[in-house]
Each structure stands twice: as structure tokens, then as C-alpha cells.
Amino acid sequence: MDIDTLVRLAQLVGAACFVLGLHLMNSPASARNGNLLSAGGMVVAVGATLVDLITRPGGVSGFGWAVIVIGFAIGGGLGLYTARTVKMTAMPQLVSLFNAVGGGAAALVAIDDFVRVAGSGQTATVSTTIFTVLDVVIGSVTFTGSLIASGKLQGLISGKPIIFPGSRILTIVLAILAVVATVVLVLGANGTFAIDGTVSVLVLALIIASACVFGVTMVLPIGGADMPVVISLLNAFTGTAVAMAGFVLVNPVLIISGALVGASGGILTKLMADAMNRSIINIMIGGFGGGEGTMGSAGGGATQVRSVSADDAAIQMAYASSVIIVPGYGLAVAQAQHACRELGELLESKGVDVKYAIHPVAGRMPGHMNVLLAEANVPYPLLKEMDDINPEFDRCDVALVVGANDVTNPAARRPGNPVSGMPILNVDHAKSIIVIKRSMGRGYAGIDNELYGNPKTGMLFADAKDGLNQLVAAVKAL
Amino acid sequence: MTDLLTQITIFVLAILVGFEVISKVPATLHTPLMSGANSIHGIVLVGGMIIAAGADNPLSYTLAFVAMVFGSANVVGGYVVTDRMLQMFKKKPAAPKPAAQA
Numbered sequence: 032m033d034i035d036t037l038v039r040l041a042q043l044v045g046a047a048c049f050v051l052g053l054h055l056m057n058s059p060a061s062a063r064n065g066n067l068l069s070a071g072g073m074v075v076a077v078g079a080t081l082v083d084l085i086t087r088p089g090g091v092s093g094f095g096w097a098v099i100v101i102g103f104a105i106g107g108g109l110g111l112y113t114a115r116t117v118k119m120t121a122m123p124q125l126v127s128l129f130n131a132v133g134g135g136a137a138a139l140v141a142i143d144d145f146v147r148v149a150g151s152g153q154t155a156t157v158s159t160t161i162f163t164v165l166d167v168v169i170g171s172v173t174f175t176g177s178l179i180a181s182g183k184l185q186g187l188i189s190g191k192p193i194i195f196p197g198s199r200i201l202t203i204v205l206a207i208l209a210v211v212a213t214v215v216l217v218l219g220a221n222g223t224f225a226i227d228g229t230v231s232v233l234v235l236a237l238i239i240a241s242a243c244v245f246g247v248t249m250v251l252p253i254g255g256a257d258m259p260v261v262i263s264l265l266n267a268f269t270g271t272a273v274a275m276a277g278f279v280l281v282n283p284v285l286i287i288s289g290a291l292v293g294a295s296g297g298i299l300t301k302l303m304a305d306a307m308n309r310s311i312i313n314i315m316i317g318g319f320g321g322g323e324g325t326m327g328s329a330g331g332g333a334t335q336v337r338s339v340s341a342d343d344a345a346i347q348m349a350y351a352s353s354v355i356i357v358p359g360y361g362l363a364v365a366q367a368q369h370a371c372r373e374l375g376e377l378l379e380s381k382g383v384d385v386k387y388a389i390h391p392v393a394g395r396m397p398g399h400m401n402v403l404l405a406e407a408n409v410p411y412p413l414l415k416e417m418d419d420i421n422p423e424f425d426r427c428d429v430a431l432v433v434g435a436n437d438v439t440n441p442a443a444r445r446p447g448n449p450v451s452g453m454p455i456l457n458v459d460h461a462k463s464i465i466v467i468k469r470s471m472g473r474g475y476a477g478i479d480n481e482l483y484g485n486p487k488t489g490m491l492f493a494d495a496k497d498g499l500n501q502l503v504a505a506v507k508a509l
Numbered sequence: 510m511t512d513l514l515t516q517i518t519i520f521v522l523a524i525l526v527g528f529e530v531i532s533k534v535p536a537t538l539h540t541p542l543m544s545g546a547n548s549i550h551g552i553v554l555v556g557g558m559i560i561a562a563g564a565d566n567p568l569s570y571t572l573a574f575v576a577m578v579f580g581s582a583n584v585v586g587g588y589v590v591t592d593r594m595l596q597m598f599k600k601k602p603a604a605p606k607p608a609a610q611a
Contacts, residue, residue: 102577110586132579139576140556294527398539
């Protein structure tokens with residue numbers, strides 16, 4: 032067996048480890064081993080590539096090795112440092128950043144291949160040209176789009192939908208430009224007309240430029256609460272770009288890995304969009320009409336709300352037999368996950384059955400709230416998915432809503448308003464409801480939450496962290 | 510042409526495997542799943558190595574260098590942060606924090 036076959040077999044082993052690693056992710060108990068297996072597969076695949084480069088006829092130039100080693104040291108160092116220091120609340124922007132660099136790297140690989148073939152005076156085949164252009168377009172859109180998404184999540188760019196005059200026309204023009212340029216390149220590769228190497232590189236540069244701008248104009252108009260969908264979609268894009276890079280380099284392990292990631296991003300995108308009852312297209316076109324509380328109230332008229340003191344709320348919860356805590360993004364913003372866990376433990380020590388109801392879009396990326404609560408040491412069996420917990424609200428004494436808004440609005444069950452049809456947590460089925468909220472401000476959908484006007488609801492007006500701390504103190508004092 | 514067909518076959522089958530494996534992952538683990546998938550697309554590092562090895566002019570070296578930095582950050586950072594997240598998922602809190610009684 033020659034070296035080349037061995038290298039390919041080793042890369043196949045790597046790809047198999049990725050699949051098995053993802054498979055082990057289906058339970059929290061085995062997930063960590065799954066990730067380690069996947070990392071092991073990566074070491075095998077990269078190691079095999081190294082062997083391939085060392086043994087290849089002619090070898091690699093000293094400068095080539097320097098690029099590989101120094102590039103790895105710098106990138107790896109940066110990655111390691113960020114991964115070790117990032118706060119769990121900042122996870123969405125980090126994942127978005129990794130999407131950006133992954134997509135960017137995939138685009139660079141195809142660009143290099145294209146420039147080299149063009150420079151050598153040969154013409155690439157039609158299929159290679161198509162894959163190159165797809166890789167470059169998807170990779171570039173992902174690169175700039177993810178950077179913008181990351182900037183929005185980090186607060187460097189306003190999280191509100193940003194729409195400037197003519198942005199939609201610009202997007203359309205860019206798309207047309209990219210398609211025309213692609214057709215030119217493909218026809219050139221086909222030999223329909225002669226295309227000079229330099230010209231084809233310029234045409235590719237045009238495609239890169241329009242894809243980069245397209246990435247920006249695609250993500251700018253999208254509001255903060257739609258971020259779980261955007262991140263998932265960009266994740267799917269990166270995977271696809273990597274798979275396309277695999278086609279360009281004729282490297283099956285890139286194709287397999289890219290396809291796996293594309294599939295995972297695709298599934299998550301669909302789940303997130305379903306959880307908001309919105310189509311992906313609708314989200315891409317822009318937030319709820321600007322997202323700035325411009326919509327009329329769904330219930331009509333000013334609602335009467337009852338406010339409740341921390342002491343009263345504490346008594347209700349401490350003497351309840353079951354409490355369901357409903358955390359939302361407000362909890363993450365206020366960094367209140369530890370206070371939340373403390374309250375939960377305190378109630379449990381008083382014999383109360385405590386569970387956490389997690390809406391699929393709680394937080395800024397899929398599953399974000401679970402990670403935040405896990406970090407605060409909440410045991411994962413207590414974290415319940417929407418479909419599992421919803422029937423339990425009927426039997427629950429107190430539902431405590433912390434920093435969640437639209438996902439608890441009963442108006443979603445009626446047609447004719449911005450949240451209609453969105454799956455919600457049945458908080459209003461609980462015997463009693465306590466909502467910790469700073470003010471009567473509206474959620475992302477820009478409508479009043481009818482839950483707050485419910486006679487069973489008591490509003491505890493406070494910042495999520497303050498409110499929870501008050502409750503903890505009050506329960507202890509009982 | 511058969512080569513291309515083989516590649517497309519691999520691509521399509523891998524997507525189907527991905528759908529099958531990933532649709533079983535519970536919502537609790539969606540963030541680590543995405544972060545783990547993120548590390549997997551860091552395999553593009555292999556692409557960076559291949560173009561670095563074939564580079565023979567300043568432009569190629571530059572492109573390969575940036576691709577290497579990007580890909581390595583993606584792989585190393587992705588796996589480390591996923592591991593960091595997953596070790597937090599416990600059935601019971603490891604040690605009841607003193608804060609609970611204090």
C-alpha cells in the first residue's frame with residue numbers, strides 16, 4: 032500500500048470520528064467524549080495531511096513550511112486564548128467569529144486555486160469553476176455576514192435592525208452582478224469564448240467584492256432576537272463553503288466535514304425559525320417592521336397590572352409544591368443566572384419541586400440558555416424543553432418569569448398580531464404567575480404582553496438580578 | 510466525470526448522515542452542538558496546508574498564511590470552547606456552592 036492510500040484512509044478515519052463524535056452529542060452524559068473523539072479525528076486528519084506533504088515528490092519549500100507552522104501557531108494561539116477566556120454570555124459572538132474565519136479560510140483556498148490555474152495559462156474545467164465560484168461566494172458572504180452578526184451581538188454595532196435607503200436595491204444589484212460574473216467565468220471555462228487569465232481573476236475579484244458587501248447588507252437589517260436563526264444559517268453556510276473547497280481541491284474529508292456542518296446548521300436554522308413561527312426568508316428580509324415598538328397594542332387599551340412585593344412573591348413560592356422558572360434573554364443580560372440557581376436551590380431545600388422551562392429561542396443562539404444555566408451549576412435534568420414542560424404548567428403552583436417576554440404572550444394563540452402562531456410556553460396555565468421585569472416595556476415583537484394583565488399575574492418590577500436577589504433574601508427570611 | 514460523480518455522491522450521503530445524526534441531539538445541547546460543528550469545519554485547515562505547500566509566489570503565500578491563521582483559530586478555539594461548555598453539564602452540582610447557605 033502506498034503512502035497516498037494510507038493518507039486517504041487516515042482522513043477517512045478522521046471523518047468517521049466526526050460523525051461518531053456528533054452522534055455522542057445526543058446525550059449530555061456522552062457529549063464531552065464525543066467532542067474529544069471529534070478532536071482526535073481532527074488530529075488524525077491533519078497529521079495525515081502533514082505526512083502527505085512531507086512525502087510528496089519535490090517536497091514543500093522552506094517558506095511553505097514557515098507559513099504552515101507560523102500560521103498555525105498564531106491562529107491556534109488566538110483560538111486557544113479566546114476559547115479559554117470568553118464568557119458564556121458571549122458564546123454567540125464567538126461562534127459567529129469562528130464561522131467568519133472558517134468561511135473566510137474556505138474562500139481563500141478556492142481563490143488561491145483559481146488564481147494559480149489562471150496564472151499558469153490553463154483553463155479550469157467547468158465543474159471546478161462552478162465549485163470555486165460557489166465556495167468564494169458562500170465563503171465571502173459568511174465571512175462579512177458573521178463579522179457583522181458578531182459585532183451586533185458584542186454591541187459594537189447596534190442590535191436593532193439597520194435599514195438604509197436603497198439597501199434592498201443594492202442587495203439586488205449585487206446579486207445580479209455576482210450571477211453575471213459567474214456566467215462569464217463558466218462560459219469562459221467552457222470555451223464558449225476566450226477569456227484571458229488576468230481578466231478572469233478580475234472577474235473573480237468582482238464576485239468577491241459583491242459577495243462581501245452582500246454579507247453586510249444581509250445581516251445589518253436583522254434584529255437581535257432573530258440572531259439564533261442568523262447564526263445557525265451562517266453556520267450552515269460555512270459548512271457548505273468548506274464542502275465546496277473540498278470539491279475544488281478534490282479532498283473527500285473536506286467534503287464530508289463540510290456536508291455534516293451544513294446539515295447541522297440547516298437543521299438548527301429550521302428549528303429556530305419554527306420556534307418563532309417565521310420563515311427564513313421573512314427573517315432575512317428584516318425584523319418586525321423595524322422592531323421599535325411601532326406596532327399597536329394587541330389587547331387594545333391600557334391593561335391593569337398588579338404589582339407584587341418580593342416578600343409576597345417569596346411566600347407564594349416557598350409554600351408552593353411546584354415552581355417553574357422561565358428564564359429569557361433578560362436574565363442573561365443581567366448576568367442573573369447564578370442568582371437564579373441560588374433561588375432554585377433554596378426553594379428545593381424547602382421541598383419545592385423546581386424546574387426550568389426553556390423556550391427554543393431563549394438567548395441569542397440555539398440552546399444558549401441551557402449553557403448559561405449549566406454554567407451556574409443547574410443540573411441539566413431540571414432544564415425542560417418547551418414540549419415537555421408545557422403540559423406541566425397546568426399542575427404548577429407558581430410560574431416565575433425572568434427576562435422572558437414574547438415567548439410567554441398568550442396573544443400568540445390568536446391570529447392577527449405579530450406573534451400569532453409562535454409556539455409559546457403556557458405560563459398562563461399556572462395557578463399563579465410572578466414576572467420579574469424592569470418596566471412595562473415591550474418585547475422584540477413590539478406588542479404588549481397580555482400575560483401581564485392576567486389577574487393571576489403579579490409583577491415584581493426590578494432588574495432580573497436585583498429581583499432574584501430580593502427573592503432569595505425574602506425566602507431565607509421566612 | 511466519474512470522479513466528480515463520486516464526490517457528489519459523498520457530499521449527498523454525508524448530508525443525509527448529518528441530518529440523521531444531528532436531529533437526535535436534544536435542545537439542551539444545541540449550543541455545544543453548533544460549537545462542535547464549528548470546530549469540524551475547521552478541517553478547512555487541511556485546505557490551508559495544501560495551498561501553502563503548493564505556493565510559489567507572494568500572493569499565494571499570503572492567501573495560504575491567512576487561511577492557516579483562520580483555520581487554526583477555528584479548530585483550536587472551537588474544540589477548546591466546546592469542551593469547556595460540555596464539562597459544565599452535570600446531573601448534580603459537583604459541590605453545593607457555599608453561596609446557597611451563606
